[in-house]
Amino acid sequence: MSPTIEIIPAGQWGEAVGGRLARFLAERPGTRLCLPTGSTPGPAYAAFAAGGGRLDRTEVFLLDEFVLPAGHPARCDEMIRRDFLDLLDHGPAALHQLDPGAESLTDECARYEALIAGSGLDLTLLGIGGNGHIGLNEPGSAPDGITRIVGLASSTVEAAARYGEGAPPQMGLTLGLAAVLASREIWLLVTGEHKAGILYEALHGPVGSDVPASFLQEHPNTIVLTDEAAAGLLG
Numbered sequence: 644m645s646p647t648i649e650i651i652p653a654g655q656w657g658e659a660v661g662g663r664l665a666r667f668l669a670e671r672p673g674t675r676l677c678l679p680t681g682s683t684p685g686p687a688y689a690a691f692a693a694g695g696g697r698l699d700r701t702e703v704f705l706l707d708e709f710v711l712p713a714g715h716p717a718r719c720d721e722m723i724r725r726d727f728l729d730l731l732d733h734g735p736a737a738l739h740q741l742d743p744g745a746e747s748l749t750d751e752c753a754r755y756e757a758l759i760a761g762s763g764l765d766l767t768l769l770g771i772g773g774n775g776h777i778g779l780n781e782p783g784s785a786p787d788g789i790t791r792i793v794g795l796a797s798s799t800v801e802a803a804a805r806y807g808e809g810a811p812p813q814m815g816l817t818l819g820l821a822a823v824l825a826s827r828e829i830w831l832l833v834t835g836e837h838k839a840g841i842l843y844e845a846l847h848g849p850v851g852s853d854v855p856a857s858f859l860q861e862h863p864n865t866i867v868l869t870d871e872a873a874a875g876l877l878g
């Protein structure tokens with residue numbers, strides 16, 4: 644089944660997505676929720692918090708992490724704290740993340756894969772990279788890929804430089820496409836004219852590793868929550 648597409652006027656995007664998330668979580672206590680960082684979800688997270696949304700009956704898993712020292716402002720755990728968790732009166736029942744400071748990154752990825760494989764994910768929110776990556780599953784990633792250490796594409800390094808001062812990351816840890824695509828529901832969040840081309844390719848181009856987000860075409864329960872600018876080429 645192809646993804647459902649919901650086009651939201653730009654000024655209402657954050658509120659619409661934040662409100663939808665609050666309703667979803669209120670109706671389903673115990674949700675295992677996977678969250679992305681980056682600039683796209685910020686307005687939705689802010690609206691969720693402003694509307695009194697709560698995560699105290701939700702188990703949160705971070706989608707990915709950059710290999711950067713603890714406390715670096717571009718780290719995903721720092722971004723999610725700044726952009727979301729610090730704004731809430733009722734934070735997550737549990738927060739799980741990949742630790743790039745672990746002694747063995749291979750073991751750390753295996754731990755996270757097993758933790759998620761247990762009961763799977765109920766809802767995964769995703770952004771999309773300019774090259775079609777989801778999480779840090781860069782072009783070339785296989786749909787059955789596991790949680791692992793990845794080298795970042797140069798465009799991802801450039802994009803990450805916007806998230807914090809200092810040398811940008813060259814490596815990351817990411818949930819693999821297998822676990823992402825096994826999520827019972829997925830919301831792909833896309834905003835801005837600069838994402839229109841890659842969103843079109845992801846939804847209408849060939850399904851394959853060249854554009855990892857294209858695998859969402861084969862996912863049974865994906866909703867694309869886009870603003871008008873990013874939806875500009877969808878026709």
Ligand code: GLP
Pocket residue numbers: 679680681682683684706707769770771772773777778779799802803
């Ligand atoms: C980053 C993150 C992704 C994110 C994507 C888009 O590298 N690892 O999880 O969704 O790229 O980021 P942005 O929303 O800032 O465009």
